[in-house]
Amino acid sequence: MLEFLTRQSLSLILLSYALIMVLLTDQLHSVMIVFGILCALWRVAVFTGRVALLNKLMTNIFTLICSALVITLVYQQGMLSILVHLVVLGFSLKFLELKSVRDVHFFVNTGFVLVALFLVFNQSMLMAGIAMVSTLLLLTILLSLHGKALANYQQFKLLSKMVLLSVPLAVVLFIVLPRLPSMWKMPLQNKATTGLSDSVSPGSIAELSQSSELAFRASFDGKIPAAATRYWRVLTLDQFDGKTWTQSSQLKYQEEQVKIGKGPIFNRGSLQYQSASTRKQSVPAKENSYQIIIEPHYKHYLPSLDFTKATAGRILLSDYSLRTLKPVFKRQAFSIDQFNQVERSLLSPQSLKQFLQLPSGGNPKTKAWIATQQASGLDSYSILEQLLAKFNQENFRYTLQPALLGEQQIDDFLFSSQAGFCVHYASTYLYIARALNVPARMVTGYLGGELDSDSEFLSVRQYDAHAWVEIWKNQQWQRVDPTAYVAPERVEQGIMQGLDDQSEFLSGQYLSIHRWQANPFLNQLRNTFAKADYLWAVWVINYDNEKQFKLLQNLIKGVPWLNLSILILLLLLSAASSLILWVFKPWQSEKVSTEDRLFNKLYQKSTQQHLAREKGQTIADYCHALSQLKAAEPQLLIDFAKLYNQIKFKPSLSATQRKTLLAELAELQKKINRQFRKSLDFHKNRNGSE
Incomplete structure (x- = not known):
């Protein structure tokens, strides 16, 4: 030890x-x-x-x-x-x-x-x-x-004082000091992080939906869109190998170009799309504006509602997906403008081929069903309507725990298990659309989001992850969500309400507070913490130079003589004063006891007798030396020293006894000082007569 x-x-x-x-x-x-x-x-x-x-x-x-x-x-x-x-x-x-x-x-x-x-x-x-x-x-x-x-409680008291004195100084410095950019480049994480992947297979998003981790929060300048229209686009997948949907080489190339900030296919500020698959088209007027505070995911993804535009620090891909110039390695705030539907033109032959791509062979039952529908005289879009009706009217279930599918995934799901998550329904619809020569693609992102109790912001979590389909119809991409025909509650109210068995929701996170939303107390606690965390993100994490300027301007409103420079100077002076007070601690000046104060009065008179107290000399020794000068009665000085030591070093004295002894000591001090004065006057008179 x-x-x-x-x-x-x-x-x-x-x-x-x-x-x-x-x-x-x-x-x-x-x-x-x-x-x-x-x-x-x-x-x-x-x-x-x-x-x-x-x-x-x-x-x-x-x-x-x-x-x-x-x-x-x-x-x-x-x-x-x-x-x-x-x-x-x-x-x-x-x-x-x-x-x-x-x-x-x-x-x-x-x-x-x-x-x-x-x-x-x-x-x-x-x-x-x-x-x-x-x-x-x-x-x-x-x-x-x-x-x-110091006793433990004294240490705690001292620590509390330190914190209470430091907090005001920290707040002032936080408000007035300029916001400087990072002096280093944040490292990209090699390990996997929670979030959407660039490949999707049945069950993958279901696993993600077992996580209550926050993905992002959003607040709107105008009216908050209805839950059923809040489709937060992140990724587009257009390549299928029979089991997994991934990005084609064209989309992968765009994603790679994002990482290095290059490529003529990107839109960095114009209201026109520049794409290899479409002709240039303009975007109608702005419909709404919103702000996103996104959690770190170490990628370039930026969730957005349809439709948006690229502004400073952002890139718009040809599939409407929004990307950041730098990976999101910390909580960041982004302002996004939402526009009305974008009018599109013709697909290029290369894009048309990609959006109709399917693996050769496989899923014979599905192909037979398609042939039957075609034989009845239905066109492609009518057959897709029949498929949605099939989802809605037959025994299809929305579940986070579907059965494993075999090699013929579409057949197994459509005609056997009939139970799955959003990817199962989107993948099946997309497969059949392409089999009918309808260009289509899968979009992954998030759906909905929980509105806080004051309707100020939305919290979108990983369990809100979702997949849907876009088909090319009437020379534009149109969204189709097959899940809405199986579990409309999922689209309108959220994932928990959409499940046939609500015990599946966050089944792997028994202690998660989000699992117990039905409990009023826990739900209120959860909402309160979410509100506090949102305000923390807005006013602390994303407190930038613009917010600093606005805050300081608001502080000086109504004070004509006060301008921004004076306010900053006053705040800095306040911070400096606090620091000086903390360093010198005038409130901690040494307190002089009553007995010491009485001795100091005696000592001030005794120095006139030309006898200084030596370093380390006790009160008793000094009084004894003083008695040798005969300037006061020796016994009075000896009594003073004894009484002083009794008061100073006897801890067993009661308050009453101490008060009595201090009164006696004060009386002795007065007598001794009077005798000192008489002795000094006597010597002055004698020296004067001589």
């Missing part, structure tokens, strides 16, 4: 290390996570006296080996990732070799740096709260290290 650390301090250090390592798990390589666990186990063994600390030579060798290994593992993930791993490595190694107060200071300061790095990657209100807890824990370590004489 290290002597300079108490058991409480050691426990706080171990807890702080574990919490910070858990916070950074998503940003760390698996090897670093294992290394962190081993460090924690080794430190526990050292704390309990089972093993000794590593010597300096072993520590240095270990540091060099680990540094080289870390750089080798993560060098492709960018400079920031390397920085995070190296700081975590230093944090862990210092955790292993704590043997002095200086080591603890280094550990705590490195912990502060790691908490700040954690907030670079995680910016939700909940994560900020956890980061605050980590910061307070690190401060508590310092208090326990330097405030051993």
Whole structure:
């Protein structure tokens, strides 16, 4: 056990290390996570006296080996990732070799740096709260290290004061300091993140719909569209191999061009589409505007309603999908304008061929059904209407737990299982449309979104993921959602209401608060937290230079003599004053006890007798030396010293006894000072007569 650390301090250090390592798990390589666990186990063994600390030579060798290994593992993930791993490595190694107060200071300061790095990657209100807890824990370590004489409640009181004094300063600095861009490039994550994929097969979106993770929030300047019209487009899939829908080479090429910001097929601001598959057409007037606050997904996808245009920082693909110029690696806000339907022209032969592509062979029952419908004299679009009627009138079910399909997926679903999720219905409809020579494609994205209690914003979660179909009709793309004919409640009210068996909703997340929406208390709690998190995202995470300027302008309205420059100056002066007060702490000036104040009065008179108190000299010794001068009765000085020591160093005195003794001490001090005055006057008169 290290002597300079108490058991409480050691426990706080171990807890702080574990919490910070858990916070950074998503940003760390698996090897670093294992290394962190081993460090924690080794430190526990050292704390309990089972093993000794590593010597300096072993520590240095270990540091060099680990540094080289870390750089080798993560060098492709960018400079920031390397920085995070190296700081975590230093944090862990210092955790292993704590043997002095200086080591603890280094550990705590490195912990502060790691908490700040954690907030670079995680910016939700909940994560900020956890980061605050980590910061307070690190401060508590310092208090326990330097405030051993303080009781726990005194340490807590001091910590509370520090926080209360720091918060106003932090708020002022947050409001007035300019918003600077990041000084580094965020690394792209190699690991999979929750969200839509660029390939879809039956069941894939059903798995995604078991996640309650937030995808994005949206607020509208005008009227909020009805739930049944809120189709948030993300991806278009137009290639089918019999099991999986993917993007064709043309769409993949566009996506690749997005990543490097090139390509003449992209629209970066014009209201005209520039596509290899269509002729240029204009877009009608703006219909609505909305803002999206999207969660990080490390891709370029930007969900949008039909139809939109490209503006600064965005790219519009030829399939109406919107992309960002840079991957979304943090919570970001985007303003989007919605337009009326886009009038389109003719499909090029190449595009027509792609939108009719099907694998050769397979699904004989489906083809036979199509042939039967054609034999009855129905045209292609009428047969598609018959298919939707079949979905609606027969025993088709909407479920998140469909049976596995065989090699002939369309046949198995259409004539056997008749139970599936949105992809099953969209895939079947799309297959039959193409078999009827109707150009068609699948669109994946999100449907609906939950409106908050005050109707201010929508929360769209991963369980709102959806797939639908677009067919080429009357020289334009028209949306068809087969799911609406099976489970209209899914389209109008949400996924939970659309399921025949609502127990399937978030069945793998029993403790998720979103699973218990029927409980009034939990639902209110969920809505309250969502509202707070939304405001956090709007006013904290996305507080940019524009919002800063508007906020400061609003603050100076109604004060004619106050302009923006003066306001900023006043706020900065307030921040500086707070900092000065915190550093010098005038409210913490040393309090002088009554007995010391009485002695100081006596000492001020005694110095006129040309006898200064020596450094380290006790009150009793000084009074004894003073008595030798005969300037006052020696017994009075001896009595004063005895009474002073009794008051000062006898803790068992009651309040009444202390008050009585202080009165006696004050009386002695007055008598001694009067005698000092008489003695001084006597010597002055004698010197004057001489």
